[in-house]
Amino acid sequence: MTEDLLWPDYATPDDLATIEAVPLEARGLPESTYALLARAATHWPDRTAVNVLPDATRWREPLRRTFAELLRDVHQYANLLRNFGVRRGDAVALMAPNCAELIIGTLAAQLAGIAAPLSGGLSRHHLAELFRQSGARVLVTAGPDLAPDTWDTALALARDGLLDTILVLRPTGAAGTPAPLPAVEGVRSGYLSELAAAMDPSVFEGDSPRSSDLAAMFHTGGTTGAPKLAAHTHANEVVDAWMLAASNLFDPETVVFAALPLFHVNALVVTLLAPLFKGQTVVWAGPPGYRDPALYGEFWKIVEHYRIAAMSAVPTVYTTLAQCPVDADISSLRWPMVGAAPLPTAVRNGFQAHTRASLVEGYGLTEATCASARSFPDAPRPRAVGQRLPYQQMRVVRPAADGSWEDLPAGETGLLAIGGPCVFPGYVIGRGEHGHVLDGLGKLVDGWLDTGDLAGIDGEGFVYLAGRAKDLIIRGGHNIDPAVIEDALLAHAEVTAAGAVGRPDAYAGEVPVAYVTLAPGAAVTEDDLREWARERVSDPAAAPKAVTVLDALPVTAVGKLYRLALRTDATRRELLAALDEIAGVRDVEAMIEGSAIVATVKVSASADVAAVKAVVDRYAVGWRLVVLS
Incomplete structure (x- = not known):
């Protein structure tokens, strides 16, 4: 591949058409997530790939791995999985809080078979159903000294007959001899790093994955009570990661901070795979990630020490950080990314005023691999979540009674649909003679993904969300x-x-x-x-x-x-309670306008309008002010 084709000029919204003038297949992207890692190890063997923090208080004591070391570790873990019988079409479940071994294990699972990350916080009933859907019989999981509750869940699943093999993870940087593991009849178990140490680190002994092979299965709540597994191909993940890495915002010197759990697609695509393209160093937080209260007391010092330039988090994280006194030099922080939930205006304004760092907003969903749109800090579009990413197709449609879709013109609001190389191949509904059986379950229409979101798209490809057709x-x-x-x-x-x-x-x-x-x-x-x-x-x-x-x-x-009527009532009740202590607020009404909820705040002429605005802007709610005479 040529670096000129791999890296187009992608600095402004105007670059989109020029980028897409070159066919995606001509870009020469790596065949798989494994090929992406191998490329990084060849280009930057001695550069630090990851600094993994043991916990928030020991952020000066990271476990460090270069790109070459990371590749060797992945070879050993993948060869161990192969020794335990894992082949290309077999799922490997991973259930643990973030740690150094989980990062390696996730990449190794995608090399030897298919990674199936799971949240240990799910109920045993839901986890059992996900194991049945995926067919995973090997579980990589947290041991008793990393996450005791998760370990207890893993043992219970094994005793229920759902597993053949348990490979146990230890805390990052753990020293000393680990505790013996209890025996479970019919189940092989052992500490992953100890068992992998005997494996060949120089090469993977099986066949390398192809772009069309499944790389991962991510569980998603969907719109029904049953858990669902969204399948990703290697091409899905590599292309989506490249779309983010291609941005001129990020260069090889950009240090990225990661703290979302690896069972979340954002953690995998944005903070693990995308940095491999340009050889960026990623600093991984301790096991609780952003859920660790201690992290916020140390956060700005971590930014200064590692010269963090980019991070990815949900709006709640930025709300909390905006309240943390800046006690360090955070001038390196240039591109904090936000997504996964609506971003209230007050959160954006509060964080940016507190840090002088512009939030880069994004939009995406698991069924479209991860990211589908991103904003440009130097070219803001009020109310837009961003412009569609290169080669991602988007359309706004009006579904008809017969199931067909009518395309709507630019600017009109309708159902948002996504097409292109990042659309998932379907949900895993079981295993057949030739591997996993996939089904769109109504979400895929002629290759297009029904996002369940209502939106408008302007002529430049910027997306303006207008609520959710789905009920999540x-x-x-x-x-x-x-x-x-x-x-x-x-x-x-x-x-x-x-x-x-x-x-x-x-x-x-x-x-x-x-x-x-x-x-x-x-x-x-x-x-x-x-x-x-x-x-x-x-x-x-x-x-x-x-x-x-x-x-x-x-x-x-x-x-x-x-449900929209119930959401309207809930909106009114919440705003009334929030505005209760501001003198002069007479009433709050919430009404359905089109498919969106708009609140009307009624105040007397003597009311402190600025105080009202400060309160309501904390919510991702459309609203208007009416001054009563």
């Missing part, structure tokens, strides 16, 4: 299926109907709340029901913040639950 609640970038909450509430003998929606939240973007109707004569209270649901939902993040009893739930003309 997105809490700080974490997808929550409302059915999980509704099922828990409907299990109560006195609940006759239930509906869960997202309520705007100044910190998390949205939090789940629920509405119910009760049987005649019911004595249960709203607080009782909130506690009932908290004890029964499988995901702690899905526990509703409030449960409201109504005489009847709103329904559509055909009798279906009208």
Whole structure:
């Protein structure tokens, strides 16, 4: 490949047409994520690939791996997996908080077979279903000294007969002899790094993956209660990573900070694969990542010490960082990236005023590999989440009753659809004679991905989101299926109907709340029901913040639950509570306009308008102000 073709000039929105004048296949991208790593090890063998922090307090004591060392480690881990019977079409489950061995293990799983990252916070029922769907019989997981709860879950899954092999991870930089592992009948187990030490580090002993082979399966909440596994090919991941790396924002000297969990596509594509293209160093946070309160007290010192230039996080992280006193030189921080949830204006303005660093907003979803659009700090477009990435196709459509799509002109709002090389091949629904069976499950229409999002696209390819056609609640970038909450509430003998929606939240973007109707004569209270649901939902993040009893739930003309009306009520209640202490606020109304919710804040002439604006701007909500006479 030629570097001229690999790296087009990509600095402004105007560069998109010139980039796409060259066919993507002429760019000479690596065949697989393994080929991408091997290329980095050839180009920059002695450059630091990763600095992995043991935890937030020991950020001066990283475990360091050069690109050449990282490749050797991946060879050893992949050869071990092969020795345990893993072949190209076999899934390897990985369930652990971030650590040095998990980074290596994820790349090795994609080399030997297919990586299936899992969140250890999922319920055992959901995890068992994901194991059955993927067919994974090998689990790479946290040991008792890394994450005791995850280790207990892994043992329980093994005792349930779901596993043949458990390969155990230790904390980053762990020293000394680890504790003996308990025996589980019929299950092989051992510490991954110890077992891999005997493997050949010079070469992978199996066949290298091809671009069309599956690289990973990521679990996603979807729009039903059942967990789903979205499949990614090697081409999906390599192309999406290249689209991000191609930006002129990032050069080989750009040091990247990573703290999202590796079961999240953003952590894999944005902070592991994309930096391999230009040989960038990545600093990985300790196991809790952004969920570690101690990290925020040390964060600016970490930025100064490692000269962090780029990072990727959800809006809640930037809300917290905007409250942390800057106690170090953070002039290196140029490109903090944000996505996975709507970005309120106040969060953007607050972080940028606090740090003088411009947020780079993005839009994407697991079914489109990761990123599909990005913003340009030097060419802002108010209200847009960004311009589509090169070679990503986007269209706005109006679905017809017969399932066909009518294209809408630029600027009109409709259902956003994505096409191109990053669209996933489908969800894993089982295994057949020739490998995993994939199905779009209604999300793929003639190769186009139905995102479930409502949006408009202008003539330059900038995307303007206008709400969600789908029902998912997105809490700080974490997808929550409302059915999980509704099922828990409907299990109560006195609940006759239930509906869960997202309520705007100044910190998390949205939090789940629920509405119910009760049987005649019911004595249960709203607080009782909130506690009932908290004890029964499988995901702690899905526990509703409030449960409201109504005489009847709103329904559509055909009798279906009208969630938009519930979201409207939740919006009004939240803004009323937030504005309660500001004198002169008379009322808040929330109305459905088109497919979006718009709040009207009514104030007296004496009200402090600036104070009202400061409060409402903390939410990702459209609103207007009316001054009453």
